[in-house]
Amino acid sequence: MAKFQVVDHPLIQHKLTIIRDKNASSKVFKEVLNEIATLLAYEVTRSLPLEDVEIETPITKSVQKRIAGKKQAIVPILRAGLGMVDGFMSLIPAARVGHIGMYRDPETLEAVEYFAKFPVDIDERHVYVVDPMLATGASAIAALSQLENKYNVKQENMTFVGLVAAPEGVNALRDAFPDVDIYVAALDDHLNDHGYIVPGLGDAGDRIFGTK
Ligand SMILES: O=P(O)(O)OC[C@H]1O[C@H](OP(=O)(O)OP(=O)(O)O)[C@H](O)[C@@H]1O
Ligand SMILES: O=c1cc[nH]c(=O)[nH]1
């Protein structure tokens, strides 16, 4: 079974409280979401492999470390996942970005895909699928299924990174993708009757883009 980690660094908890507040403006929401995404990216990349490289400092030749292994890709689940891309890119600027568009049917809570565009070599990369909200898990499962089944990305080469998760979503995602690591900033209490995370932060997409 892959890893499930709540990244509960004090800075993340503090920043999350700022954007949970319903009075946070769209500007603040976007800025702080990206800051949290950067902090999550720092933790998520902790176990990247390293290799030795010989360099010359102003003083002497020296063998030092640099990141080795697979190239990386970031795949935001549109729309809300877009709010995490800049934060990730600030730490892994060489990553390519793919996009997958999903919306939740408000009645059935099923995920409906409306767009997909990925780097041509996505099956050779480690893929960070990012979306602030993991509620029922339907959107994340649909995105990962698409990457696995249509684009041949192996489960062990995918990581899901979210901000706020409900236990229902974590369980569903782990059942469907036991070999995909999951990192979130908070594990909340439950889903309400409309499939929203409680206490949560509301509709992340609407709060980022000011659509409600
Ligand atoms: O785990 P689930 O039950 O699938 O819910 C989570 C999904 O719901 C939200 O997207 P939404 O459908 O609101 O689309 P948006 O990002 O365009 O607002 C959110 O960003 C996730 O993608
Ligand atoms: O609480 C939730 C659940 C799904 N999508 C959101 O944006 N928020």
Ligand SMILES: [Mg+2]
């Ligand atoms: Mg939304």
